[in-house]
Amino acid sequence: MSGAESPTFGVDLGGTNVRCGVVDRDGVVLREVREPTPLGGDAVVATMAGLVRRLAEDFPEAAAVGVGAAGLVDRDGAVQFAPNIQGLRRAPLRRALEAELGVPVVVDNDANAAAWGEVVHGAAKGALYALVITLGTGIGGGIVARGRVIRGAHGFAAEVGHFQIDPDGPVCACGERGHWESYASGTALGRMGREWAAAGKAPGVLARAGGQVDAVTGVFVGDSAQAGEPDGVALLAEYVDYVAIGLAGLANILDPERIVVSGGLVELGDALFAPLRTAFARRVEGPEYRPEIAIVPAQLGEQAGVIGAAARARDLEAGGSGVWVR
Numbered sequence: 001m002s003g004a005e006s007p008t009f010g011v012d013l014g015g016t017n018v019r020c021g022v023v024d025r026d027g028v029v030l031r032e033v034r035e036p037t038p039l040g041g042d043a044v045v046a047t048m049a050g051l052v053r054r055l056a057e058d059f060p061e062a063a064a065v066g067v068g069a070a071g072l073v074d075r076d077g078a079v080q081f082a083p084n085i086q087g088l089r090r091a092p093l094r095r096a097l098e099a100e101l102g103v104p105v106v107v108d109n110d111a112n113a114a115a116w117g118e119v120v121h122g123a124a125k126g127a128l129y130a131l132v133i134t135l136g137t138g139i140g141g142g143i144v145a146r147g148r149v150i151r152g153a154h155g156f157a158a159e160v161g162h163f164q165i166d167p168d169g170p171v172c173a174c175g176e177r178g179h180w181e182s183y184a185s186g187t188a189l190g191r192m193g194r195e196w197a198a199a200g201k202a203p204g205v206l207a208r209a210g211g212q213v214d215a216v217t218g219v220f221v222g223d224s225a226q227a228g229e230p231d232g233v234a235l236l237a238e239y240v241d242y243v244a245i246g247l248a249g250l251a252n253i254l255d256p257e258r259i260v261v262s263g264g265l266v267e268l269g270d271a272l273f274a275p276l277r278t279a280f281a282r283r284v285e286g287p288e289y290r291p292e293i294a295i296v297p298a299q300l301g302e303q304a305g306v307i308g309a310a311a312r313a314r315d316l317e318a319g320g321s322g323v324w325v326r
């Protein structure tokens, strides 16, 4: 029996794992199961359906599914392009999953789903204009305006990581050069750490990686910075400035009241946020003539995608359609 108080299913389809949770109306994940992401659209649908069925045995009252998928998701819930999921191209996930499960399904971009989770239950709660940015393997973005997630004409809006800041820069996962995420993702911090270590500029960071340049990751850089080691602090400061360049550009365009930052680096706390706020204030247009834009850590952590997708599924029960309204 589904109803206004029933939980819903939220699925987070990422490049590594498919996570599926059953989530109540307060955004609490009652239970979660996961499987490694398989190859190809048919296998992805079968895996997602299997995870939902497993949870449905104990939560039969849940009868709507929301999916957040890492890639370009169109208005009909088809994943057109997913750079980090092999074999997932032009895949009509929403239609296939509805046919498989016989319940209403909505499929959204994973970063949009995570942003919606933070708006409904997390750090962007109550904000009418917000940016939710995830610094991970790439950079995920969600734009909230007038209290709604902005998806654009085709569903492909807010691909903020693929904003070109240097046409001669490193090659991005999408194939283009110098996109923001090739400088400011968690992956990029690891690459900077290895470059500095190879150049003899990061002895503290290198020591943490056992003296192996190839073993340097963003985690070692973060640990070094948090411990106050000069090379770690300087490296993180350079990285944070790249993050601030993108955030300031987006703030100049969108004028958010709040910027929510998520991803593993958020655990660094003030070691990340203090230099980030300073760099942002230096980069944004006319900082002394505008209200301060709060830059705050996300509250839902790695569950944001599952929680946000489940929140999207609630709209279906209210009579909404799995095809988005623009």
Ligand SMILES: [Zn+2]
Pocket (backbone or CB within 6 Å): 161, 162, 163, 172, 173, 174, 175, 176, 179
């Ligand atoms: Zn790109």
